[in-house]
Amino acid sequence: MPAQKSRRLPPLSGVLVLVMASTGLVVVDLTIVAIGLPLISADVADGASAESVVVTYMVAMGALTQVVGSLSDRWGRRALFLAGIAVFTLASLAATVAPDLLWLNAARVVQGAGAAAIMVNGIPLLSDRYAGEERNLAIGAWGSFATAAGLLAPILGGVLAETFGWRAVFAVNLPLGVAAWVLAVRVLPRSPGASGAGRTDWLGSLLLMLGLGTATLLMLRSGDTSWSGRETAVLLTACLALAAFLAVQLRAPAPTLELRMFGSPAFSGAMLAVLLSRVLTIGGSVYLVLYFSDGLGLSPTGAGLLMTPIFLAQIVMGMVGSKLIGNRPPGLVIGSGYALKGVGLAVLALAITPDTPWWALVVPLLAWGAGGGIAGAPVMAVAVRVTAPERVGMVAGTVATLASLGAGVGTAALGAVFTLNGGHGAQAVTDGARAVLGVSAALSVVAVLTTVTLIGPRRVPAGGPASAPAPAEGDGEPAPADR
Incomplete structure (x- = not known):
């Protein structure tokens, strides 16, 4: 029997296109609205702060991800995903026509609920559709596309808000949401193993x-x-x-979160890696951008452009990381990614001054992004590998919840480090940013030791959960009804 040719990209399917597009829609909405806040404040908030428009969305998503992920295991991926797209799109319509801030915030809460159902079903749908190396590559492609969408969101938001007004940042979701719903009806098969709502x-x-x-x-x-x-x-x-x-x-x-999953060292290591990754990426980048603007004196556009090496390297190396775990120990791959990320952070901590030329920072920024890409996608693949197929939705909810908590904890904790070491003025801001980057580099060492120790070769099966991927008859043809 001839050996199967190793792939560099996952085979394209309707499910992969759907998951990538719908996830991109949610990721863009996380940041695109922030661009229109000044216009929203002037129009429907009577000049008051419109920050609540972002906060309500984030709170709804953060509160619901684990619950919705667990429900998808019992009620079926297809049903929850279709409901999520419908709710997200209808809430976008309500936000588009909002006459005041109260209406807009209510719409954003509902929109966040729909976004949670979309996001947490991404990994389970890909896990049902693909197996083995193809699953790793599909998850990597999904993660890379989500990163790219987040990179483009501020640009898209600026163009829409300046050209058509703030309502356009919500209206753009309508045709995309309808298209995603139609595609989902056609390509999603009935979820395997859905056990119904009786044990919720x-x-x-x-x-x-x-x-x-x-x-x-x-x-x-x-x-x-x-x-x-x-x-x-x-x-x-x-x-x-x-x-x-x-x-x-x-x-x-029938718990919402099966605590016994954390008895697996590999699963616990993957979840801790998710948490630390967001602490480093979100928390660290907030204060690095502050250094770019207040330390180097760059404009907002210049600061944003200087961050692009991180995201571009992460997109490319995310696919590389997904490929590497096909024939190498996952813990070693993930650990090497965090090690590279730590090197980039440490070099930045040593290099930045109020007079450092921007071009001298590009290489360590690339190392930061490349390390994050190598480590990111394999962590999700490991979590799926060591979990029973009927609990993949629960795992996806846990990943999303810990990622959200990591972003919040990182921003708050590293903010305290910045405040203790920095202040006002270019040099003080630089000192604060250096302290943040140094602590982040130390946390990268913790992440390396954790993943190499807990995600050992003997603790992660070579293939994945003992299940075949879902039948592919839904790709391109109407799927059977979700019973």
Whole structure:
């Protein structure tokens, strides 16, 4: 029997196109709206801050990702994905015609709920459709496309808002959402193993939504909170709700989060890697951009352009990382990615001064992005590999939840490092950024040790969960109804 030719790209399918396009739609919406905030503030917020338009969306997504991911395992990927696209598109329509800020915020909450259903079903749908090396490559392509979409979002948002007004940043979702829904109806097969809604953990779901929602809100507001009695009450509510959620999960017959999954060292290592990755990427980049603007004196456009080496390298090397884990130990691949990322961060910490020429920073920025790309996609593939097929949606929800928490924790914790070491003025901002980059480099070392130790070759099966991919008859033809 001839050996199968090694692939560099996953075979194209309707499912892959659908997942990439719909995920890109959600990722773009995470940042595109921020570009139109000044116009929104002037039009429907009576000149007041319109930051709540971004916050409500993020809180809704953060609160619902784990719940929706677990529900997709029981109710079916197709049903939840179709519902997510429909809700997201209808909420975009409501946001487009919003007469005031209250209406707009309500629409954004609903839009965030739809976005959660779209995002957490990406990995499960690809896992159902592909197997083995093709699955790794598909997840890598999905991650790279999402990164590219995030890179283009500010540009697209600026063009739409300046040309057509702020309502255009929501209206652009309408034709794209309708097209995605039609494609989903045609290409998505019935979800294998969907067990129905009879064993839904409603109490655990409500506690988790309360805990994650309040925690996300607190982290998003951490930069301007004075920690009054109200903020302390919110923190206490989040802690109590999450503690109660964990207690319920130990007894629930069909838990929203199966805590026994963390008994697998490889799974725990992958989840810790997801958390640390967002701490480093989101938290570190926030204060690096501040150095570009206040330390080097670059314009917002110049600062944004100087960040592009990170994203471009991450896009390219994400596919390389997905390819490497096909025939190399995943822990070693992921660890080498974090090591390269740490080197880039350490060089930046040593190199930046108020007088450093921008071109001297390009190479360490490329190392930062390349390391993140090599480590990123394999982490998701490992998490899927060591999990039973009927829990892939739960895993995707956990990945999304920890990524969101990592971004918030990273921004807040590294913000404290910046504040303790920096201040106002070019030199003070540079000192703060150097401290942040140094701490991030140290955390990269922690990530290397964690992944190499926990994600060992003996702890990750060579192929994946013992399941065949979903039948491909849905690609290009109407799929059977989701029962």
